[in-house]
Amino acid sequence: MLKRVFVAPDPGRIRLRFATRAVVGIGLAVVVCGLAGLSLVGAITGGLAALLALFTVTDPTVRGQAVTTALLPAVGLPVLAAAAGLHDHPVARDLTFLAVTGAGVYARRWGPRGHSLGVFAFMMFFAAQFLHATTDRLPEHCAAVVLSVLVASAVRFGLWCYETQLPPAPVPAPPAGAGLDRVTTRQAVQATVGAGFALVVGQLVSGERWYWAVGATWWIFVNTVSRGETLVRGFRRVLGTVIGLGLGLLIAVPLHGAGAPTAALLAACVFGIFYSAAVSYTWMMLCVTLLAELLYGLLGVLSPGLLALRLAETGVGALGAVLAVLFVLPVTTHAVTDVWIQRALRCVHACTAEAAARLAGSPAADPALRIAELEHLLGRVRLSVAPLVHPLNPMSGRKRRARQVLALLDDCARETRGLVAVAADPEASHDARLTAACRRVEAAVEALTGGTDHITHTPAPPATEPALAHLHGLEQALADLSTPLRTPPGSPLVGA
Template sequence: MLKRVFVAPDPGRARLRFATRAVLGIGLAVVVCGLTGQSLAGAVTGGLAALLALFTVTDPTVRGQAVTTALLPCVGLPVLAAAAELHDHPVARDLTFLAVVGAGVYARRWGPRGHSLGVFAFMTFFVAQFLHATTDQLPALYAAVGLSVLTAATVRFGLWCYEHRLPPTAVPAPTAAGGLARVTTRQAVQATAGAGFALVVGQLVSGQRWYWAVGATWWIFVNTASRGETVVRGFRRVLGTVLGIALGLLVAVPVQGAPVPTALLVAACVFVIFYSAAVSYTWMMLAVTMLAELLYGLLGVLNPALLALRFAETGVGALGAVLAVLLVLPVTTHTTTDAWIQRALRCVHTCTAEAAARLAGSATADPAGRVAELEQLLGRVRLSVAPLVHPLNPMLGRKRRAHRVLDLLDDCAREIRGLVTVAADPEASHDARLAAACWRVETAVEALTDGDASHLTATSARPPAEPALAHLHGLERALADLAEPLRARSGSRLVGA
């Protein structure tokens, strides 16, 4: 698991820059809150606002990211006001919280911006419960949110703006025009039902920390699109929480909120959250759990009993999410898996075409940017296929086929990265054979995505000596080998029923 996080491919060191910039942005936001006289509660609120501004905003253009970042307080501040106003009215507070859950998930239908605003709204209500916010604290908390989002934006768009164009957030495409057939609508209903279960049972477990259970349900639903994905994500959340609690007993409890070591550990947790998010949900949850423990240490309430309560509430939240996706309007795994595999294959073709154009002398071709998009899509494929390759999956045939698909897609990505590296060499020249090889790649992708790959066969010819042609030869071979595991018994399902 450690190797998966720190040895996983990181093209352009995107994850490293993402994590390092997050530490800088959140750290500066907390410092600004301190310099302006904010209390500890204000600093915590501001730090969370900066974290969300840097973590959840994933519009495909820098301009779009800036607009979404500017809209975050417009959504968050009214929600914060509602949470504070309803602090002493439990029934109204709970119903409002569930409404925020449903609206936040439903907002994913509007793409990356809807997703970001939905997450920010939910977490604003959540932090109000964490801090027991009341109306007399609202002016200070408003200031903390505004200053922190502004500071994070200054870092992201001023001091360290490395994005030019990013692939869109992995939000599942709707399966129909509207109604309950739309995936985001079904997920909103599921999330609300799961959060309702977590809220009721969580309050029976603890009248003070019940919101942990609702938070667990919410985050299990984020970026999942099927019942299989949600079940696996729930398991990984519980595992990450258990590991984080164990580490907290060894680190956070002995520190007991001492300012300097706590600040250093918080920075380390933020780095791991951002660095591991794309490759390991378990590691991310370990870091999130540690971060929460350190914050409770600063508030002076951290002890082993609190950690045991966190484990119990996380289990309640995970159970609520699992029951919801199994019993309420379930979305099958293959529905989303097929779509993500096809999207990844089309991106393989696009990467190949961009690299070939660069080798032909085009100054506008951007194969490196397409490789980053391919890496994100392959990460989404792995998430979607995770239920099929899980060790507890008893369907061995499907497990083998899914493993084979993942291995061959990784082969495709490796050949694409090599081809793009060759294309980046200013001395590399275009070979006339590249056009023919690219055409064969295009044909293979079309056959795989159209479900008519029966004629594809792996080439047995010796790989060419030229680097670009050698990578294209390897890519052709991987695509041809994909035909057998992707050949669906039902015609429309790439990895089985």
């Protein structure tokens, strides 16, 4: 798990900058809340709001990110007010929480902005339960949210704005449809049913910490589409929570909320959440769990019994998500995975074309942006195929084919990155053979994405030029992909 986090490709050090900026932005937000005279609870509210503002906003342009960030308080504050107002009315509170859950998932149909606003709305209701927000403390909570979003925005768009143009956000883009044919509608129903189960059973386990179960169900549904993805994500959430609780017993409990070491560990957890989010959900959940334990330590309520309760509630939430995706309007992985593989292959071709244009002297060509997009798409492919390559999957044939596809896609990405690196060299020159090789890559991608039964591939002679060598390697990887992707209908590559 550690190897996956720290050895995974990080083009342009995007993940490193993402995580470091988060620590700066959230740290400054908490400091500003303190200087404004807010209490510890208010500072925690502000830190959470800043974390969400920096983590969930994934619009493809900086302008779009700014608009979405500005809308966060407009969506979150009414939800926070509703949660505080319903604090002493459990039935109305629970029904409202389920409505917010369903609406938050349904909002994904409007793309990254809808996704971000839906997550923020849910987390404001969740935070109200976590911090026992009541109407008398509502002004402080609202002030903390507004202040922290402003500070996070100042860091993201002023102090440290490294984005110029980003690739499409790695938020699921399910096929279009109407009614229950639309994936987001199905998921909204699933999430509401799963959260309802978690809420009822979670309250039987604990009348005070039941919201942990609802939160576990919610976060299992985030950034998943098919039931296979959701099942694997549920397993990883439980695994990350278990490991995080073990670390909490060793680290958080002995600290007893001591200020300086707790603050340092909180910063490390924030860095870990942001740095690992794109490559390891288990590792991210480990950091989230430890962060929550440290916050409970600051609030003076952390104990081994509380950690055991969190594990139980997480299990309830995971079970709710599993039951919902298995029995309520299930979405299979076959079509979803096929869409992401095709997008990744088309992005490989786009990277190749941009690199060739760059080598030909075009100043407008910028293959680096395409490489970042390719990494996002490959991440989506890995998420979709994860149920097939999971150690607990008993279907060995499908597992082998899935691993072969992932390995060959990684080969494509490696050769593409090498080609882009060569194209970035100002002394690299264009060769007529590059044009022919790029055309063969285009034909191979069209064959794979257009349903052609096979790819005609003639091994190229060894190339001494780096760009041509990478193109030949890419051609071979695409040709090899034809076999696992063109399996008989009775034994598809994906299907859960």
